[in-house]
Amino acid sequence: MSQANTIGPIAIELEPGTYYRCMCGKSAKAPFCDGSHVGTGKTPVAFEVKEKKEVHLCQCFKTGNAPFCDGSHAK
Template identity: 80%
Template sequence: MSDVVITPNKPIAIELEPGTYYRCACGKSTNQPFCSGAHHGTGLTPIAFEVKEKREVHLCNCGKTANSPYCDGSHAK
């Protein structure tokens, strides 16, 4: 996942294989945008989500979405 580009206030577009993923919620992960376990002791919990078939997803990167972990366009408002 080293080819993931994370730009503030723009969604993270990434193609994922089927499986369960955990979106980092604390900002401390060494595996952004996914959880590396660095949240321990922060009181925060990663956001679990499932991908049922290989597809591109757009993950929220602004924290304003109502459809976490997915972008709903709130960053543009």
């Protein structure tokens, strides 16, 4: 029997704008990209926030709705 990943999402309030979610795990500005992915074969996920709001960014990287959490960490 496998255990569910217990890493839940990052809840963060963002202003309107375009953001780039780090997907390589090397960014010093995590959860956002700082360019450290160069040469890793991984690229950041761009997303737009149209109005100030709280978002829940996936940390387990199993989501089907990157960069947002879809509850996959609990499965």
